[in-house]
Amino acid sequence: MCRTCHASKTDIQRKYLEGQFQKRNAADHLEKVTLMEGLSKAGFKYWSKQWGINLRSPLLEIEDIDLSVCLVQDPMHILTEGLLVKELCLMLYDFIVFKRYFTISFLNNALNDFSHSYLVEKNKPEVISVDMLLNCRLNQTSASMITLCCVLPLVIGQKVQVGNGKWKTFLLLIQITLLATSPYATDDTASVLEQLIYTHNDNFISEYTKSPLTPKSHYLVHIPKQIQRFGPGRNHWVMRFEGKHLFFKNIKWKCFKNIALSMSMRHQLWMCWRQLRVNGKCSENFLYSGDSIANMEAVDSPLSLSGEGLFKDIKLACVFFVYCKRS
Incomplete structure (x- = not known):
């Protein structure tokens, strides 16, 4: 069932232009969702397959969002x-x-x-x-x-x-x-x-x-x-999200106590390691001296984004990450 139009299995085999299909729209979708909420279990199951609707989406609470348009194909x-x-x-x-x-x-x-x-x-x-x-x-x-x-x-x-x-x-x-x-x-x-x-x-x-x-x-x-x-x-594609997710999938966890903290710590250590060169200096792929910006208010900070100070405090963390990666 297509979330953009009302295409049937037969239509898919003989129609190849978007204009040949009846589009879904926000008003029609909301009306069907409302009708399904008052049906019996058997009726809900039948019309769910017919209309391709399982439940009321939380996104309907947001104004000016048409789910048939804004949920793009990947x-x-x-x-x-x-x-x-x-x-x-x-x-x-x-x-x-x-x-x-x-x-x-x-x-x-x-x-x-x-x-x-x-x-x-x-x-x-x-x-x-x-x-x-x-x-x-x-x-x-x-x-x-x-x-x-x-x-x-x-x-x-x-x-x-x-x-x-x-x-x-x-x-x-x-x-x-x-x-x-x-x-x-x-x-x-x-x-x-x-x-x-x-x-x-x-x-x-x-x-x-x-x-x-x-x-x-x-x-x-x-x-x-x-x-x-x-x-x-x-x-519109999710390749970069899948690529980022792959980092967490490839780690073999032995302890699942507070797994969210373990994953975030490992990820941050990995990012610190990637932002350093072999000689310990910052990698320009991530950070550089920056462009000249006028009328900028000075802020006191122990770290300097334009120098090597930012990386002196995280070298130990990077060494720890390499140790964890090898072990």
């Missing part, structure tokens, strides 16, 4: 953890098993030998197996999926037969991903993106007759309008 989960994974698996399985354009060993060796930029050194694609392709599950992060899609045309482009429909459809999806996750966008970007999404979904139905469009394929339809309203899609 490009990361729609593309890098959804459509890209599924379509890439379907396409590669067809190329390797049925068409035999290349082997899985060739693909992995080519990806491993590719000269990646230092900017994506930590986001290189992982090894791919035929079983992964068969199950439509890749052991890739969102960042490595973007790297894989940018590199793949350079790696296997010459191996694919000219005019292959599945390859053309996948190239459209790469263009959609780059535009939907770009830090820069204009009204023209949204218009081009809308046309690319329409063409891609239409081609996907033709090329993969046994694989229907998923709900994420429909959510993609709403992204062009979302970009027009709220700006570049890079500002």
Whole structure:
């Protein structure tokens, strides 16, 4: 069930433009929420599935917020953890098993030998197996999926037969991903993106007759309008939040007494450690002397943001963090 419109399973398979769907609106949503609060348990369960509403959102208490508009779609989960994974698996399985354009060993060796930029050194694609392709599950992060899609045309482009429909459809999806996750966008970007999404979904139905469009394929339809309203899609995704959350997930805790304090202490020590260079001086990636600001009131402080005083008091904390990290 889409939180932006009233799309049905049948509509998703044959409509690829946002204007073809009946939009949700604040007044209609509030009316349905009010009606559901007076229903029996069985009636609530039925209409909850029909309308896609589970309960009254606390956000309704905030004035001038339309939940059908302000709850944006996330490009990361729609593309890098959804459509890209599924379509890439379907396409590669067809190329390797049925068409035999290349082997899985060739693909992995080519990806491993590719000269990646230092900017994506930590986001290189992982090894791919035929079983992964068969199950439509890749052991890739969102960042490595973007790297894989940018590199793949350079790696296997010459191996694919000219005019292959599945390859053309996948190239459209790469263009959609780059535009939907770009830090820069204009009204023209949204218009081009809308046309690319329409063409891609239409081609996907033709090329993969046994694989229907998923709900994420429909959510993609709403992204062009979302970009027009709220700006570049890079500002809507949750990748940076997931990246920050990964720090806490990777720590193996042995004591769960006051876990919030333990997590905040470990995070602050880690940030202190990152803000120091090897020689003990401050890293300009985080702090620097600053720009000249006129008419600024002087404030007495034992620490100086422009000098090394800020870091003298936290060197011991950084050493302690390194000790904790190694242990």
